[in-house]
Amino acid sequence: MHLAERWQLCCPLQAMRLFNRLLEWIDKSVALLELPPETPPWITPELVGLTIRVWQPYYAEEITPEVAITMVQSVGRLFNILRESSEAICSPSQS
Numbered sequence: 001m002h003l004a005e006r007w008q009l010c011c012p013l014q015a016m017r018l019f020n021r022l023l024e025w026i027d028k029s030v031a032l033l034e035l036p037p038e039t040p041p042w043i044t045p046e047l048v049g050l051t052i053r054v055w056q057p058y059y060a061e062e063i064t065p066e067v068a069i070t071m072v073q074s075v076g077r078l079f080n081i082l083r084e085s086s087e088a089i090c091s092p093s094q095s
């Protein structure tokens with residue numbers, strides 16, 4: 001087996017190891033995370049950490065806790081809009 005063939009076999013394994021180390025680092029960082037005082041009480045350090053852990057593989061730039069909080073708040077607003085729309089559509093007519 002040529003060196004290039006061995007490298008191709010190792011690359012996915014090395015990438016997975018590096019990715020797992022990144023996830024471990026994120027988990028340790030979340031344990032030390034202090035949220036800004038203006039963060040809504042329903043956003044916990046665990047939720048911020050989970051958001052970073054889920055979305056970081058899809059972003060070239062580092063997702064900071066502040067960015068993760070913004071992402072979670074945006075999804076929260078979307079859910080509120082959908083809930084309110086659903087209630088308006090499903091409620092009996094008042095006529």
